[in-house]
Amino acid sequence: MAGAGPIPPARGVGEFVVVDALPDAVVVAFAAVTHLADPWFLFVSLAGVYWFADERVADRPWRAGATAIALVAGGYAAVALGKALSAVPRPPGATGPVDVPAWLPGILATWYEGQLVSGGFGFPSGHAMGGAVAYGALAVLATGVWTRRRRYAAAATVAVAVALSRVVIEVHYLVDVVAGVGVGVVAIAAGLRLAGTPRIRRQTDADGGRAGRLDPTPVFALAAGLSVVAAGVAVAGGHTDEVVEAGIGVGTGVGGVVGWEVVGGDEPRVPVRVAVPGLAATGGLWVGADALSGGAIGAIVATGLAVVGVIAMPAVPRLVGRVGTSGN
Numbered sequence: 001m002a003g004a005g006p007i008p009p010a011r012g013v014g015e016f017v018v019v020d021a022l023p024d025a026v027v028v029a030f031a032a033v034t035h036l037a038d039p040w041f042l043f044v045s046l047a048g049v050y051w052f053a054d055e056r057v058a059d060r061p062w063r064a065g066a067t068a069i070a071l072v073a074g075g076y077a078a079v080a081l082g083k084a085l086s087a088v089p090r091p092p093g094a095t096g097p098v099d100v101p102a103w104l105p106g107i108l109a110t111w112y113e114g115q116l117v118s119g120g121f122g123f124p125s126g127h128a129m130g131g132a133v134a135y136g137a138l139a140v141l142a143t144g145v146w147t148r149r150r151r152y153a154a155a156a157t158v159a160v161a162v163a164l165s166r167v168v169i170e171v172h173y174l175v176d177v178v179a180g181v182g183v184g185v186v187a188i189a190a191g192l193r194l195a196g197t198p199r200i201r202r203q204t205d206a207d208g209g210r211a212g213r214l215d216p217t218p219v220f221a222l223a224a225g226l227s228v229v230a231a232g233v234a235v236a237g238g239h240t241d242e243v244v245e246a247g248i249g250v251g252t253g254v255g256g257v258v259g260w261e262v263v264g265g266d267e268p269r270v271p272v273r274v275a276v277p278g279l280a281a282t283g284g285l286w287v288g289a290d291a292l293s294g295g296a297i298g299a300i301v302a303t304g305l306a307v308v309g310v311i312a313m314p315a316v317p318r319l320v321g322r323v324g325t326s327g328n
Helices: 015-020 024-037 039-052 061-086 106-115 126-141 148-168 174-195 217-237 240-262 272-287 295-327
Strands: none
Touching (some): 015 148, 024 039, 024 106, 024 126, 024 148, 039 061, 039 126, 039 272, 039 295, 061 174, 061 217, 061 295, 126 148, 126 174, 217 240, 240 295, 272 295
């Protein structure tokens, strides 16, 4: 039963009194900010970093990029488990109807309404977690960009803005986003240790090329394992949508493990002629995974194939060349 756990369904602390007093323009702006941690946006952004980053961005960019993706996968798995365990609803405002500002043109009005209506359980916030993990991981691992202090400051700014946006558009309570950020911080710290980096405070180029020792495989495997547990909890609770979400996590974790086995680590950057169709194919599979008629099984298969494609993409030119050579 929803709300039967330790997290109360009514868990607000008066935050919406403040939010309701904000000008409409501020709410619209935060509705746009929340896209910075949409799963589709993180999927495209992290795939791009993984495919195109070079040694100017991070030591051993393949390992750094794949590890960032694995950390986000682990964070989502933890959120799926948390939502299945807590099973508490979102704020009442998340179900609509939405009071759309009269000055928004038609297409933006439709977009705005879609942003302010959200289903599923509310604790912890997946967007708050995603913003903390994705941008935090990049701040830790992209050691060739800016200084460590500037990277961390930028990551914290984006993460906090995303977390606040979820409260401002009233699809999460404040405690939901605080918990989401907390899950993200733990996911980064635990995931990096599991991947082979015992410390994250002094992640610098002079630190001996620590990224060269990163192995994303254990983190992907942990994400798959947590997602299996989340699926079991969701099945026991009769939460069908959460079972599909957990299935996406299983596919992501297994796909990451399989895909990383294909990559040698010394491949050149992914050519644009390979990346564009590759992103279209893998992105289509991943975004549509939870809409497939196959339910959880379809989500696992579709997401698994998508993530295998993303992680193995650097090896595609080599594999295609090998097939062409053997054919001759």
